[in-house]
Amino acid sequence: MGLRKPPLYGVHADAGATFTEFGGWDMPVEYDSIKAEHAAVRESVGIFDVSHMSELEVSGPDATALMQRLTTNDVTALEPGDSQYSAIVNDEGVIIDDTVVYRLPDRDERVYLFIPNAGHDEEMYDRWTSFRDDWDLDATVEDVTEEWAMFAVQGPDALDSVTDAAPDAALGDLSKFQATFADVAGVECWVARTGYTGEDGFEVLCPWDDAETVWSALDATPCGLGSRDTLRLEMGYLLSGQDFDPETEPRTPYEAGIGFVVKLDTEFVGRDALERQHEAGVDETFVGFALLDRGVPRHGYDIADADGEVIGVVTSGTMSPTLSEPIGLGYVPVEYADDETEISVLVRGREKRAVIVTPPFIN
Amino acid sequence: MFEIPDDRKYLESHEWTTTEGDAVRIGISDFAQDELGDVVFVELPAEGDELAAGEEFGVVESIKAVSDLYAPISGTVTAVNEELFDAPELLNDDPYGDGWMLELEPADESEFDDLLSPEEYREQTE
Numbered sequence: 198m199g200l201r202k203p204p205l206y207g208v209h210a211d212a213g214a215t216f217t218e219f220g221g222w223d224m225p226v227e228y229d230s231i232k233a234e235h236a237a238v239r240e241s242v243g244i245f246d247v248s249h250m251s252e253l254e255v256s257g258p259d260a261t262a263l264m265q266r267l268t269t270n271d272v273t274a275l276e277p278g279d280s281q282y283s284a285i286v287n288d289e290g291v292i293i294d295d296t297v298v299y300r301l302p303d304r305d306e307r308v309y310l311f312i313p314n315a316g317h318d319e320e321m322y323d324r325w326t327s328f329r330d331d332w333d334l335d336a337t338v339e340d341v342t343e344e345w346a347m348f349a350v351q352g353p354d355a356l357d358s359v360t361d362a363a364p365d366a367a368l369g370d371l372s373k374f375q376a377t378f379a380d381v382a383g384v385e386c387w388v389a390r391t392g393y394t395g396e397d398g399f400e401v402l403c404p405w406d407d408a409e410t411v412w413s414a415l416d417a418t419p420c421g422l423g424s425r426d427t428l429r430l431e432m433g434y435l436l437s438g439q440d441f442d443p444e445t446e447p448r449t450p451y452e453a454g455i456g457f458v459v460k461l462d463t464e465f466v467g468r469d470a471l472e473r474q475h476e477a478g479v480d481e482t483f484v485g486f487a488l489l490d491r492g493v494p495r496h497g498y499d500i501a502d503a504d505g506e507v508i509g510v511v512t513s514g515t516m517s518p519t520l521s522e523p524i525g526l527g528y529v530p531v532e533y534a535d536d537e538t539e540i541s542v543l544v545r546g547r548e549k550r551a552v553i554v555t556p557p558f559i560n
Numbered sequence: 561m562f563e564i565p566d567d568r569k570y571l572e573s574h575e576w577t578t579t580e581g582d583a584v585r586i587g588i589s590d591f592a593q594d595e596l597g598d599v600v601f602v603e604l605p606a607e608g609d610e611l612a613a614g615e616e617f618g619v620v621e622s623i624k625a626v627s628d629l630y631a632p633i634s635g636t637v638t639a640v641n642e643e644l645f646d647a648p649e650l651l652n653d654d655p656y657g658d659g660w661m662l663e664l665e666p667a668d669e670s671e672f673d674d675l676l677s678p679e680e681y682r683e684q685t686e
Contacts, residue, residue: 231623232598423597423624491645493601493621515623516600523601545619 203248204408220315222249225421235518237418242352244417251318256308259334271460275300290470314437318342346408351398362414382414395432433556440512454483485556490549494525499543562591570681583663596622599651633671635664
């Protein structure tokens with residue numbers, strides 16, 4: 198099967214983008230320079246096409262019950278226009294995916310839109326509908342991944358950029374994780390004050406067929422997934438399939454450092470396993486580190502203690518474009534997780550000195 | 561189009577050589593630096609090291625990729641461009657000039673015959 202393409206594939210190609218496979222999609226990874234795109238987001242504003250992200254809409258009388266039982270956070274806390282970061286876990290409490298859940302304005306009943314990672318739409322549709330049927334809940338689940346294009350406008354000037362394109366919407370009034378329908382360049386979009394870069398910013402969902410109109414109206418430096426990765430890594434944000442993966446890196450929210458999205462006073466799949474781990478504590482935990490020696494840490498490299506004994510693994514690493522220093526993320530036993538603990542990373546088999554740094558790596 | 565100067569020879573793996581007096585200078589091509597993207601790290605051998613033609617002699621890393629470097633010819637390392645350690649972006653900015661990597665004293669001049677001419681390398685990158 199060929200790779201799926203975002204609606205603006207041709208626009209990106211004409212702009213000189215190079216592409217990479219991500220979650221079954223052929224997405225722009227870089228236009229000219231990852232470093233320049235990274236700097237644009239940290240210093241002014243950049244725009245990412247993230248139309249490869251999945252979107253599912255859940256409505257009906259039991260929509261809340263279904264969402265509550267399949268995500269770890271408490272969806273009943275959401276007012277219309279609110280959103281929350283959450284996890285989807287299996288019976289063992291292992292993260293299958295992380296997601297943002299939006300509560301849309303109510304129609305006849307509450308309506309939710311949630312955003313699983315790229316390529317997970319079919320799996321999540323099957324999961325939601327099969328549990329709905331097993332539990333005999335009255336909810337409609339729709340995979341709307343290819344109905345919504347999604348752009349992320351990120352950076353200190355992001356508000357100016359979206360306000361220029363949507364002058365009638367009071368987007369500056371939105372607090373973090375709030376969202377609203379807004380007219381952007383004549384197109385009704387779902388605009389949320391969310392993002393994955395650590396900067397102020399907005400994620401704009403628009404109808405697939407209007408993608409070019411909205412993209413063109415948002416004045417910002419086009420950025421690819423390469424800089425999206427370096428930006429999120431500087432913040433210590435998890436990347437699905439790399440920092441956790443039910444097959445290759447099975448981790449619970451507590452191990453992955455996102456225990457704050459687990460609400461044990463709600464009922465959800467995996468709750469009992471997570472309650473047990475919450476009481477017992479974790480053996481290994483997600484950490485950041487900075488390399489003191491020259492080199493670049495990469496996914497899959499071993500982490501060792503001061504005696505050279507392998508104690509963990511690097512799940513993400515890069516040369517931080519902001520700091521010009523090598524940084525990484527990975528899992529180590531909890532006794533090594535304190536700041537300034539000396540570890541080493543085996544870069545192509547050679548030990549490089551490193552120290553634990555609690556993310557974010559930048560202020 | 562990528563710049564492929566006529567005053568040097570090339571390897572399929574995108575290294576170039578050119579003669580600087582008695583020494584042979586080595587670097588990577590404009591095509592290679594563009595494929596790599598922003599270079600953030602370079603590892604090179606030390607002066608005095610002996611290299612064999614085709615041998616891995618170092619590593620160049622960009623934000624997104626890691627690439628091994630291969631010696632075009634055999635010889636002894638007589639100079640290393642240590643500026644690259646602090647400013648690896650020179651490889652992007654000036655791959656045929658300030659971004660040079662090594663100088664070698666060649667061990668066997670006949671090995672130059674095995675390298676690609678600019679025309680042959682141009683065909684490879686098209």
